[in-house]
Amino acid sequence: MFTVTPIPAFNDNYIWAISNPGNSSIAVVDPGDALPVLNYLQEHNLELAAILITHHHNDHTGGVNELTGKYNVPVYGPTNSRFDGITKPLKTGDSIQVLGSTLKIQEVPGHTLDHISYFSDQKSPQLFCGDTLFLAGCGRLFEGTAEQMLTAMNYFKALPDTTEVYCTHEYSLANLAFAAAVEPDNAQISTSIQNCERLREESKPTLPSSIGQEKQINPFMRTQHEDVIKAAQQFSGKASGDEVEVFASIREWKNQF
């Protein structure tokens, strides 16, 4: 199990620093900005061993060139990315060794077409999912389709409930406000709002979430649930219970929320 530490960047991004006990090297996930990473390395007297990219957006990749100018490290990322700094292209079914631990790769397009996730399948599993799955939410569909994002959600749902979920943004409270609008009677959502409000008051990240928690609170993971289907039908004015249509309606509602 990796030790995972957030390096805050921009307004609400987390660059995840991952390490193993006793190791003086770290890997970073989605370094949109180099400076906070360089400061973190210096403050903790650490070396950079690898860079993991989930997708091409600049707030996930903007720091890569500066970091690789200082550290000669592999840059992992999607095989079909338009970001040209990737030196180790990855696709579904690939596994990589990072700091002595294995990460399994899955293509999870939807937010962008080049999106991958990294899954550490250990006793305490961990998932690095970029801008696909968020606490109580999912990424906007900038390039892909609702069907693709639903396929990604179904992959995440099949992971162990104990999997720690490390997404890239602190969007939890806004997502939970929307989740509560979709499912006003879901007590787990109310509990999560209380927990996240307390953490934010203490200026702490609300992450990681877990797959088990997301299955309880995340409307985009609950498109087979009766209350979510009804809410989607009310929003769209269509009676269809087709899961892709339900997902697309909830996503469109969130865009306007």
Ligand SMILES: [Zn+2]
């Ligand atoms: Zn993005």
